[in-house]
Amino acid sequence: MEKDIEIGIFGGTGIYDSGILEDAKEISIDTPYGKPSDSITVGIFKGRKIAFLPRHGKKHTVPPHLINYKANIWAFKELGITRIIAPSAVGSLKEEIEPGHFALPTQFLDFTKSRDGSFSENGRVIHISVADPFCPELQSSILKVVKEQNFHIHKDCTYVCIEGPRFSTKAESKFYRSTGAGIIGMTLVPECQLAREAQMCYASISTVTDYDVWAEKPVTAKEVLETLSKNVERTKKVLTDLINQIPKTRSCTCANALKEAEF
Ligand SMILES: CSC[C@H]1O[C@H](OP(=O)(O)O)[C@H](O)[C@@H]1O
């Protein structure tokens, strides 16, 4: 099996193939936690070895609450991946965060309910820090590229992660808004914290598809899909420049996440 892939991309809603990889091949990986969402495409882009896995599967058959997040992260770790870029479609909780804009989550609020979100098991006790849950080095690369491409990006957003697959009630949405959080989605947790436990760098590139349910018209899956195609084109454009921007060696602390975390 390939062991020296550098960068992994989890395709979100609307992003089911990388479309940019040369010498691409599909590999199927089994993990101690079962199968990842689909086969993984590995290939080369601008001289760098990349893997791509759509988190909902290539045909979007896996809903957010049933994604095998542990298998997905484990499979990327097996490939030697140290850095994960995670595109995601999100709703907006603030007027000024408009559909079509990018948002860079720097914090999250976890409202998921029944997800297996840790590798701490079988006598292994791990308490990682997620005070700052994302890789700062990946985040600055993302910011740089999005700004260079003149897209609108909201930095320092808090991402509310709900269990899904249903959207929120108006009362829930009002409550989430009252926390000051900017965006809402269903997949960041536990993906992000599992990456940290696996000592991998992780950053989300979120694109806004809707105003959730607090605004005039409550969001529907149809609305999300309609806004998505433009967002997907923009995300793919960002990804193509981002790969080159990511430094080859890591100078962040993500690789040491377990240093003071294990009993
Ligand atoms: C059809 S909208 C709900 C769906 O879209 C987002 O997925 P992803 O984060 O993978 O882009 C959201 O979290 C939900 O899973």
Ligand SMILES: Nc1ncnc2[nH]cnc12
């Ligand atoms: N309004 C919303 N709530 C939860 N997840 C979403 N993904 C895209 N829009 C969303």
